[in-house]
Amino acid sequence: MVEPRKLFNTEVKVVNVGLRIFYEDLKKQGVKVVHVNYQPRPKLEKELESKLSELL
Amino acid sequence: MGYVKTVVEKNLVRDSLVLMKISEDLKKIPGVEEALVAMGTETNKKLAMDLGVFTPDVEKASEGDLFIAIRASSQEALEKAIAAAREMLSKPAGAGEAEFYDVDMALAALPDANLALISVPGEYAKEVAMKFLERGIHVHVFSDHVPKEDEVEMKKYAFERGLLVLGPGAGTSIINGVAIAFANAVRRGPIGIVASAGTGLQEVSSLIHNLGSGVSQGLGVGGGDVKNYVGGLMMKLGLKLLDRDEETKVLTIVAKPPEKETLESILQYVEKETRKPIVFGFMGKFTLSLPKGLVGRASAARSLHATALEAVRLVDEELYERGKEKLTIQYEKLLSMLQPYWEELSPKQKYIRGLFTGGTLTSEALTLLDELKIELYSNAPLPGQKQLPDPFRSVGNTIVDLGEEEFTAGRAHPMIDPTIRRLRLIEEAKDPEVAVVLMDFVLGYGSHVDPVGAHLPAIKEAQKIAEADGRKLVIIGYVLGVSGDPQGYESQIEKLRSVGAIVPPTNAVGVLSAAVVASRGQISRDIVDKFYKEYFEAYIKAR
Structure with missing residues (x-):
């Protein structure tokens, strides 16, 4: 099992x-942050995927 | 009225924050009187009507369409604005900045990340969150509308592994002094908070700061956590981690009272798994009965005001004594401060109109006014209170939560976008029976850059409308914040005072002040005494 990463009292x-405004606010606070411009997968693809996983 | 032109872009979707920014920028073009670029939701169509830019094309727009609606003093300005809007819409946000399109690539760039902040549409939140949890990375899920079964699955997985899932639907956390999503620049200190109420966490942590103490960690676990389908998993884990944390001396909960079964299991867990003093801040009319093992170690409070004070009392009696004077304004003093305001009211002015942006601040207002025996309407009423027939129109005493769905569909939250509240304020000013308008201004990261400034022209206009009718409108503006907030706490307060507004030290004192002004100081002494005892201090006190 993967150990939880230390969060309290460390950087x-x-x-x-998702929302870019949060990335900008974290940067303003001097926090090390990277941004993921998230695009949900198209609905059709998801349905196809579940159909496929049923078949395979 | 000028020239109006609207353009509908079929099947074009943009984030509400981006659209708000575009609308603001368009208004700066000379000759442009009003600009609204928004998704075709009912809320936005109503807003277009109120702003005088509604056309049959806008009416026909669907929720997946975007509309540009401009009113300008000349045809030329109109065309210029439409062209500018189209150009701004064609540019991707933040172009030129490094960003990733995939979680794995982002993690390759920041391999030792220890927190993910997730604000994707709710139905996709679990898929994204699991990618982090599987790697041992804690998550804060800001997204709303996450399916319940997804929340349970994430939290069970995380709980077993000692990982935090903050949220879903959590607006606020403070981790090692860093504001996550909507949070204030609160000083670090000995009080650890776990909250299922977002603005509640903002209010309690800011008050703790303003009392001179500080917060070790503030963990927002989301409203669903204390319901039976989750059973308080993250509230429990959060409390356990804070109990083990050396920086934390006192544990504090800020939440609506949990469902019965969950409450019992949280109490058992706290009794068994924690050792530090704890404040149960379960908001509203609720009386906690402590299990034997917690008597003497635990306190309980019913308001945000009392929860913050009690947490500070448990770490530093001296700070508490000093802070109590500042926060809990003695009733006689409050009466003498407020008398000049109610003396200027005309006999017809009797109602309170609360225009809130913070959900927990709204429910605190509802509870407190109920306790003061004031009958009211709301779009989010407590049991026994009346539902506002039309959320867009106030009647009698009205407290409205502008962060509710009917005001935010396809729009940014009112803590970011002041448009809807500005219009509402003007409507309230036209009503000759309104005595007091009560508003919250929530500062901190995530919020509008200058919330008070954005309301000043509307406040002045409201005062003018009342004066033209021979009335004086009392404005109470509560500023939730701390001096390090990016908006500048002191300057926000100063701006409110410059237009004659009353600025209370806490949301609860603001609510009491509204009731005192509207009743001309005629609240019975018994009610006041009970109120002070039950809502301005803890009703169970640890030794």
Whole structure:
């Protein structure tokens, strides 16, 4: 089992996924942060995927 | 009225924050009187009507369409604004900045990340969160509308592994002094908070700061956590981690009262797994009965005001004594401060209109006014209170939560976008029976850059409308924040005072002040005494 990473009383390093404003606010606070511009997969693809996983 | 032109872009979707920014920028073009670039939701169509830019094309727009609606003093300005809007819409946000399109790539760039902040549409939140949890990375899920079964699955997985899932639907956390999403620049200190109420965490942590103490960690676990389907998993884990944390001396909970089964299991867990003093801040009319093992170690409070004070009392009696004077304004003093305001009211002015942006601040207002025996309407009423028939129109005493769905569909939250509240304030000013308008201004990261400044022209206009009718409108503006907040706490307060507004030290004192002004100081002494005892201090006190 993967150990939980230390969070309290150490440097916070953040991956921001979604709203860009949060990335900018973290940067303003001097936090190490990277931003993921998240695009949900198209619906059809997801349905196809579940059909496929049923078949395979 | 000028020239109006609207353009509908079919099947074009943009984030509400981006659209708000575009609308603001368009208004700066000379000759442009009003600009609204928004998704075609009912809320936005109503807003277009109120702003005088509604057309049959806008009416036809669907929720997946975007509309540009401009009103300008000349045809030329109109065309210029439409062209500018189209250009701004064609540019991707934050172009030129390094960003990733994939979690794995982002983690390759920041391999020792220890927290993910997730604000994707709710139905995708679990998929994204699991990628981090599987790697031992804690997550804060800001997203709303996460399916319950997804929340349970994430939290069970995380709980077993000692990982935090903050949220879903959590607006606020403070980790090692860093503001995550909507949070204030609160000093670090000995009080550890676990909260299922987002603005509640902002209010309690800011008050703790303003009392001179500080917060070790503030963990927002989301409203669903204390319901039976989750059973308080993250509240429990959060408390356990804070109990083991050397920096934390006192544990504090800020939440709505949990469902019965969950409450019992949280109490058992706290009794068994923690050793530090604890404040149970379960908001509202609720009386906690402590298990034997917690008597003497635990306190309980019913308001955000009392929860913050009690947490500070448990770490530093001296700070508490000093802070109590500042926060809990003695009733006689409050009466003499407020008398000049109610003396200027005309006999017809009797109602309170609360226009809130913070959910927990709204429910605190509802509880407190109920306790003061004031009948009211709300779009988010407590049991026994009346539902506002039309959330867009106040009647009698009204407390409205502008962060509710009907005001935010396809729009940014009112803590970021002041448009809807500005219009509402003007409507309230036109009503000759309104005595007091009560508003919250929530500062901190995530919020509008200048919330008070953005309301000043509307406040002045409201005062003018009242004065033209021979009335004086009392404005109470509560500023939730601390001096390090990016908006500048002191300057926000100063701006409110410059237009004659009353600025209370806490949301609860603001609510009491509204009731005192509207009743001309005629609240019965018994009610006041009970109120002070039950809502301005803890009703169970640890030794």
